[in-house]
Amino acid sequence: MQRQLKTVIPALGTSDGAGVRIRRSLGQSQQARFDPFLMLDxxxxxxxxxxxxxxxxxxxxxxxxxxxxLEGHMLHEDHMGNRGDLKSGDVQWMTAGRGVIHSEMPQQEEGRMRGFQMWLNLPAAEKMKPATYRDIPASEIPTATLTNGGTVKVIAGEVEVDGKTVAGPIQGLSTEPRYWDVALPAGATFEQLIAKGLNAFVYVYEGDLTVGEPERKQESGNAGLLSDGEALTLRAGKQGTRALVLAGKPIKEPIAQYGPFVMNTPDEIEEAINDYRAGRLAG
Structure with a gap:
């Protein structure tokens, strides 16, 4: 059963941090989430x-x-003494858990800064586990090459190409995330199985593409939420396309959010705020 494009969320311009200009699709409102995904900037x-x-x-x-x-240089530093440089093609996967206090600061004074930040929810049983993070250099992120000239960078989960499995560095999480960066030349197709029951969406950031059979067009700067199914078909438009494909197992638990705190109940949010003010957030 083919996954179809059911809802389109246009990314809206806004700012965050100390005036950083971003475009936010998922997370622009509490209704614009797609369990377990909370936000995509x-x-x-x-x-x-x-x-x-x-x-x-x-x-x-x-x-x-x-x-x-995608391009640029950011420095991550946190209360645990961790320090990580993110450069072009690199990924950082951080589990805030019970608490982390960190900064993300540009290490360039000119040139293009380009990329994404996604927030992925944790189930209640994992929300208070110790904070951890992993810096993944571009050299450790495998790229699958398609016969039509397209490529897929596999950050999380795996893809099947010509009978071979290409596995990304992030595996074994309870939300079973898939995170792929797909690049297709004009008119090329990407077909992949995504297990039924996982929520999946596509974020187009260059060109345009069509989703599913029958095809429905999705343009750049939009997050397209997909229906359930077992297979995904993307076809690039006349200019080719680049798009993120993300999928994960829905948690199906209540969400209480206050800014950078995402818990299950208002009482837990109040506890997080009090812990932060009292210096207990990070343990």
């Missing part, structure tokens, strides 16, 4: 005025953040 600018302020020290609790740099 795209940043893309050659003007340092749009990113120079970065994201000074701030807290998180109860979910994971995934930063994917």
């Amino acid at each position: 795209e940043f893309n600018s050659e003007s340092s005025d749009d990113y120079a302020g970065g994201f000074p020290s701030h807290p998180h609790r109860g979910f994971e953040t995934v930063s994917y740099m």
Whole structure:
């Protein structure tokens, strides 16, 4: 059964951190979530005025953040003494768990800064586990080459290409995430099985494509939420396309969110705020 494009969420321009200009699709409202995905931001600018302020020290609790740099250089530092440089093609997968206080600051004064940050929810049983993070250099992210000239960077999960499995560095999480960066030349097709029951969406960031059979067009700057099914078919438009394909197992638990805290109840949010104010957030 083919997955179809059922809902389109246009990315809206806004700012976050210390004035960083972004485009937000998922997460622009509490209704614009797709369990287990909470938020997806795209940043893309050659003007340092749009990113120079970065994201000074701030807290998180109860979910994971995934930063994917296409171009540029950001420095992550946190309360645990961790320090990580994210450069072009690199990924950081951070589990905030019970609490992390970190900063993400540009390490360039000019040039393009381009990439994405995605927030992935955690089930209640994992929201208070210790914080961890993993920096994944571009050299450790495998790229599957399609016979039509397309490519798929496999950040999480795996893809099947010509009978071979290409597995990304992120595996074994309870939400079973798939995170693929798909590039297709004009008119080329990408077909892949995605297990039934997983929620999946496509974010087009260059060109346009069609989804499913019968085909429905999706243009750049939009997140397309997909129906359930077992197979996904994407076909690039006349200019080719680049798109993120993300899928994950829905948690099906209540969500209480206050800014950078994502828990299950208002009482847990109040506890997170009190812990942060009292210096207990990160344990």
